[in-house]
Amino acid sequence: MSALPLQTPSGIIAAPFDVEPIRADFPILGEVRVNGKPLAYLDNGASSQMPQQVIDRLVRYQTREHANIHRGVHYLSATATAAFEAARVTVQRFLNARQDREIVFTSNVTDSINLVAHGYGRAFIGAGDEIIITHLEHHANIVPWQMLCEEKGAKLRVAPINDSGEVIMEEFEKLFSPRTRFVSVTHVANALGTINPVREMTEIAHRHGVPIMIDGAQAVQHMAVDVQALDCDFYAFTGHKVFGPTGVGVLYGKAALLEKMRPFRGGGDMILSVTFEKTTYNVIPYKFEAGTPPISQAIALATALDYVTGVGLDRIAAYENELLRYATESLRAIPDVRIIGEAQQKASVLSFNVGEVHPHDVGSLLNDDGVAVRTGHHCAQPVMDRFGVAATARASFAFYNTLAEVDQLAASVRRVQKLFA
Amino acid sequence: MDSTQLYQEIILDHNKKPRNWGKVEGCTHKSEGLNPLCGDHIWVTLKVVDDAIENVAFEGKSCAICKASASMMTTAVKGKKLAEADALVQEFREMATGKLDVGQGTHHLGRLTVFAGVKDLPARVKCAILPWHTLHAAFAQEATISTEGANDPFANA
């Protein structure tokens, strides 16, 4: 396929985006055929694939560097500790955090959100207090807050969305009251692709003196994120959606807040001293890293972030924008196709239904043509309810996807439409 | 297996024009079936007179495989004795899970063998079986069944 010329967000025409050398870095894209057809992997929103560099890093760690960290005086323990702490610095730079101690390794973004709900929420949110989320959230950014509300007698307030799938900002602001204690919003909506105006949301929250957490699970793989520019208080993401391994997540928190918070889990590494009378907690970020952390995963995640940074997130965003535009046009041209989520600002996520055909039938038939999409409620049932559907099919693109794969998707959707017409 | 082979004319037809759609007036047995993973959700109602299924109907929201399976199930069991219908439930379940080779031996599945291919589509087996299990639950006067969690009737299927 020919390289696409690009218009980057900063407006500069960059060098064309040549996708073939990038694809060559992702072995699974070439290895796997489905039903005798080339694989079109369009389920990156659920989990992305790993480049060879990340796989190699895992292998190198396991063959030459592994031991437990922060506890041995021997060579391997020192090597593993250094690599793990270097990974923290890579994440710090990736998010442009001020200090590496503001980066906590967790097991996934769900874990990061639960950490804040416990560490901050249980300490500082009480009966009659209010927490604001939006209608776009993944269950991972609903349920921990609901559980907290139930425990404390606090109230969950939900900012509504319009028919395009955008948060109605006036309504969002109206939800603030003297009892508002916390805001948690997604950066990019996983079911619809909507990019929330998180900078503006942070400003609003801060104007009301309330801290804000951003769920970046669907954002960091698509766009450059600068937590200092955003000024958000917490930012979280998950390794396996940004070309890294499963089992590792990240929580960024402003140092002053992390220091005020209670530990989430108790155990090794999160303590300075333990007697049966009293335990003194470790400093941040270790206070939140009880037990042996996902060492190899964190180290490989750093390699994945370096890879993404090397390609360039501005160039990735511009290329994916082209994929999204082309995919949207291609599917819109098919009779009976309804696209769900048409926000002005969208990441490369395309939710759709084909007439009354159940998304699971769509997904099975697309699979026959080698096309992998997610079907179901995408752990965002409130979003489905808002649009009056039980489920959708969702194509989510990464920078290794191609226009030819969009054609493969569209041809397959056309076949489904004809079969059920 | 290619799922396209499963979406044959007969299945597409029953999906589009489901037979025995709705509720049986004055039903004696009913049950609700839920497959939370894909959202299939159906209700089966029946009227049993003298141990025979005088009338049966279903309704709900589901994928084509589930809906066609339910529709063809209702036409297959209407008029049958409960014991015969329950035997058919068992045969269908064995076919869908690959324990019964429809080309071998005797069975009573008839046109229902269009669902035989579902055994090679593990993600869809539950869609096809749900109506049958819901029927079985109605016979046993169980109000609700689910294909997930502790109630998963197919966990060890």
Ligand SMILES: Cc1ncc(COP(=O)(O)O)c(C=O)c1O
């Ligand atoms: C917006 C959003 N938040 C949270 C999650 C949960 O991610 P994980 O399962 O890695 O914790 C996801 C992924 O499905 C997501 O898309």
